Amino acid sequence: MxxxxxxxxxxxxxxxxxxxxxxxxxxxxxxxxxxxxxxxxxxxxxxxxxxxxxxxxxxxxxxxxxxxxxxxxxxxxxxxxxxxYYVTDLPVLLALAAAGCLGWAAAALLRGRRRAGGSDTRQTRRAFLLGGAGLVLGVLSGWSVSRVERQRREMLARREHQRQAAVRAPGARRRVADGALRVFPIHTGDTIVTYGQFYGGLDGWEGLNGYVRTLVNKAQIVVPVYAYLIDHPRHGLLLVDTGVNREQAHDHDGYYDMTSRLLSERDEYQMTSQQDLRVRLARLGYDAKEVSTVFLTHVHDDHAGGLRYLPQATVVMDRRDWDHGVLYPYSFDLVRENLSFPAFDSGAFGAFPAGQDHFGDGSIVLLPTPGHSPGHMCVLLRMDEGGVLFMGDTLYTLPHLAVDQVRQMTIGGADTIHQIEAARRIQNLLASDAGVVPLFAHDNTRYQSERVLSAFAHGTPGKEGLRELRAHMEAVLTPGWRLRPGHTPHFVPAASGTGWGRVEFR
Known part of the structure; x- marks a missing residue:
């Protein structure tokens, strides 16, 4: 039994x-x-x-x-x-094959001795052949280590040459040093996601069921990944999130270990040479080495990948995310000693029961918005003309502010409740201050591609630019945070039946 x-x-x-x-x-x-x-x-x-x-x-x-x-x-x-399989697995596979042959050889040798008192010629011959194969495979494993590393270095060198060429291409700006506060949207590439993960939170994409559906559902769309540069006259060069890095997009399998590769897709990120964070900063007249502070809305890799280019920066993030939210730690390897965790002890801020006045002058307020991750936070930047609320992934797009009609996939249970509560608080903040506009990390609507990029083209939207953004928001959403006709997302499959679909708003 x-x-x-x-x-x-x-x-x-x-x-x-x-x-x-x-x-x-x-x-x-x-x-x-x-x-x-x-x-x-x-x-x-x-x-x-x-x-x-x-x-x-x-x-x-x-x-x-x-x-x-x-x-x-x-x-x-x-x-x-x-x-x-990725080429960096070759030494490991050869080593495993060598160990298997040597183990099999030892077993054959022992079996031969037991059966014929140590004189079974066939088993002995098999043992020596297997042992020889194991030794050859072991030598090949050691030899392949240097070959694989050289191939990887050559590939990275080619990418670096392309990056340098993108920096030197015509059309770069000169940095304007006039003491004005500037904000620049930084498009650091795109990510491939399932439509349901992005827009299906009210259609069963929640919790474990949602995660399983992201694995098997191939109705996919391409959405942008944005970071935001702040040139602050008092506090220096700041970033809200850092986007993805070049290795994630072009050397995905080499960047992640085998376990991470199993749980992600090779083409989950796309990036041109011009979208490299360092290139984008240089083209605006800045140097990545000048960035003094990064406000990380959360630790997910499409927001933290660029940290590898900013080893000198202080990284401000919610401790709960660091303790419980990091899935892929590679992006943090160079900034582990530079982490700063806000206490959120500056008192209530509107509908938010707690906040953190980071510099103590009201210029940047950190607002906890857990749910999408354990310690997700939004960042509110105060400007003379109004304010900018960097949303991270609390809400993906402008239509997601209609949280009862459009919702991204949520974790489920208490995390979903917390995320909806955070969305309500954001609605309250935007309703109470007409001078504040939301900026999103993955908005794939005209709000981002036309309005935001136009208003912040030179970093200084002014009152008129902020007013136009609010006017667009009000054209999409009613005062009760419902979508107006013509702004509900719908998935449209690729015409050929292959590739990625797109989103239409009707």
């Missing part, structure tokens, strides 16, 4: 791992029919090795291994090489 229960436990564990692997493969766009066949092979090999009799009276574990296990193993290797 105990033996049977043990086998059942092994079967359940193996099938759970296999199911997770199949989900990963679906994330990598492996066709469903292929996954069905491959899944049956996996299940059959596991069950057949535990209970060979399932395949007939004459069935043995060796036959199950030969006719089901070997195809399943080859399928696993083939699918791994097709959708997960």
């Amino acid at each position: 105990i033996k049977v229960l043990g086998k059942i436990g092994l079967l359940v564990s193996a099938l759970t791992v296999a199911a997770a692997w199949l989900v990963v493969l679906r994330l990598k766009s492996v066709p469903v029919p292929l996954l069905v066949v491959y899944g049956l092979l996996l299940a059959g090999s596991v069950a057949g090795l535990l209970w060979p009799g399932l395949f007939g009276r004459r069935s043995t574990r060796r036959r199950v291994l030969a006719f089901v296990g070997v195809p399943a193993g080859l399928g696993t290797l083939g699918l791994y090489l097709a959708v997960v």
Whole structure:
């Protein structure tokens, strides 16, 4: 009985791992029919090795291994090489193969000695052949380390040459040093997301169900990733978020380890040479080394990737995000000693029960808006003409302010409640101060592409620019935070049936 229960436990564990692997493969766009066949092979090999009799009276574990296990193993290797393998894995794979051959050789040698008193020539020959193969593979593993590293360095050198060329291209601006406060939207590339993740929060995209749907649903759209540069006359050069970095977009598999690669898509980020954060700053007349402070709305990698270019900057973020929200730590490697965690002890700020007057002069107020991440925060910048509220991912776009009609995917449970509460507080803040305009990190509407980029083209929108942004907001949203006709998002698949879809507002 105990033996049977043990086998059942092994079967359940193996099938759970296999199911997770199949989900990963679906994330990598492996066709469903292929996954069905491959899944049956996996299940059959596991069950057949535990209970060979399932395949007939004459069935043995060796036959199950030969006719089901070997195809399943080859399928696993083939699918791994097709959708997960990256050149930096080569030394590891060779080392594993070497260890397997050496282990097999040792087993063959011991088996030969047991069977014939140490004189089984066939087993001895097999052991030496396998041992020799293991040694060769081990040498190849060591040799490949330097080759792989050299290939990676050459690739990065090519990207750096392209970046330098983008910096030197005609049309760069000169920095204006007239003491005015300036804000510049910095488009640092794009990210590929499922439409439901972006707009489906009221259609079942919530919690675990939402995450599973992001893995298997291929109705995808392209949305921008924005950071914001603040040239402040008293506090220097500041950034709100940093966008993605070049390696995330062009060397995704090399930037992330194998586990992270399993849970993400190779083309999740797109970036031209001109969209590199350092290039964008240089083209505006600034140097990334001058940035003194980064206000990180949250720790997700599409907001923190550019930190690798800012090792000198103080990074201000909510401690809850640092303690509980970091999924991929690589972006933070160079700034770990420069983190600053606000206490949010400056008292209430409008509908917000707590806030942080960061510089003590009211110029920048940090507002906690947890939900999208444990310690998400918004940043309010006070200007002479009004104010700018940097939203991060509390709300993705201007239509998302109609939170009862348009909602992004939420984590579920208390986190969803907190995120909706944060949205209500933001509505209250915007309603109570007509001089404040929202700026978003991923807005894919005309508000960002036309109004915001026009108003902040030179960094100084003035009262008229802020007034025009508010007028556009009021043309999209009613005073009760409902969408006016013509502004409800709808997914439109790609015309060819492949590639990424788009969003229409009707």
